[in-house]
Amino acid sequence: xxxxxxxxxxxxxxxxPAELAHRVPPGQVIASxxxxxxxxxxxxxxxxxxxxxxxxxxxxxxxxxxxxxxxLPTVTVDADLHCVTRWSSLGHTWTGVSGRxxxxxxxxxxxxxxxxxxxxxxxxxxxxxxHFLDWQVVLATYHDGEPLTPEHGAPLRAVIPDRYAWKxxxxxxxxxxxxxxxxxxWESFGYSSSADPWREERFEPE
Ligand SMILES: Nc1nc2c(c(=O)[nH]1)N[C@H]1C(S)=C(S)[C@@H](COP(=O)(O)O)O[C@H]1N2
Ligand SMILES: [Mo]
Numbered sequence: 225x226x227x228x229x230x231x232x233x234x235x236x237x238x239x240x241p242a243e244l245a246h247r248v249p250p251g252q253v254i255a256s257x258x259x260x261x262x263x264x265x266x267x268x269x270x271x272x273x274x275x276x277x278x279x280x281x282x283x284x285x286x287x288x289x290x291x292x293x294x295x296l297p298t299v300t301v302d303a304d305l306h307c308v309t310r311w312s313s314l315g316h317t318w319t320g321v322s323g324r325x326x327x328x329x330x331x332x333x334x335x336x337x338x339x340x341x342x343x344x345x346x347x348x349x350x351x352x353x354x355h356f357l358d359w360q361v362v363l364a365t366y367h368d369g370e371p372l373t374p375e376h377g378a379p380l381r382a383v384i385p386d387r388y389a390w391k392x393x394x395x396x397x398x399x400x401x402x403x404x405x406x407x408x409x410w411e412s413f414g415y416s417s418s419a420d421p422w423r424e425e426r427f428e429p430e
Pocket of ligand 1: 389
């Protein structure tokens with residue numbers, strides 16, 4: 225008993241520097257190195273067969289080859305990652321195609337209210353369309369000016385700032401537009417559809 229109490233008193237709360245506090249959502253700690261976190265293995269990438277598709281409630285369903293994808297305009301956005309397992313990794317710069325630009329290109333219909341991001345091998349995450357249309361959403365091929373590495377989602381990953389990072393689908397292969405919400409992989413196990421880390425929306429309310 226006495227020993228336990230001593231140990232408990234020795235536990236230090238992680239310190240969040242004051243100048244970063246506004247970037248760390250409630251219940252999170254700052255990761256010192258950028259963690260790698262995903263289900264399963266890193267999928268192989270073959271530029272000859274890779275494609276990216278946008279389908280569902282769109283007037284111009286489109287698929288791009290890897291070569292075609294290179295001709296799309298890019299944006300560069302700073303965004304932190306907040307994992308629901310309670311680490312936040314701060315200070316990332318992402319370059320890629322803006323979600324909004326893609327929605328314009330594919331002429332998303334007004335009836336589309338939700339999107340499902342589809343990763344390689346069956347991983348998926350759902351979002352309300354307004355969160356996909358956030359100006360900061362980028363389908364990234366570069367991180368801090370360098371090509372993405374395979375373990376962080378190369379050749380293409382979604383970056384959805386201000387949502388828990390399980391929505392930032394790595395090895396992204398497509399986006400589907402829907403009228404009604406449909407849970408992605410983690411959401412089908414009870415994780416939140418909206419997933420706002422600033423409101424600690426970790427799980428869907430019962
Ligand atoms: N395809 C795919 N994307 C994924 C995951 C995954 O398991 N598969 N995990 C998500 C989770 S839970 C997190 S926290 C982030 C981690 O991104 P990082 O490994 O680049 O830090 O990737 C997200 N994207
Ligand atoms: Mo995560």
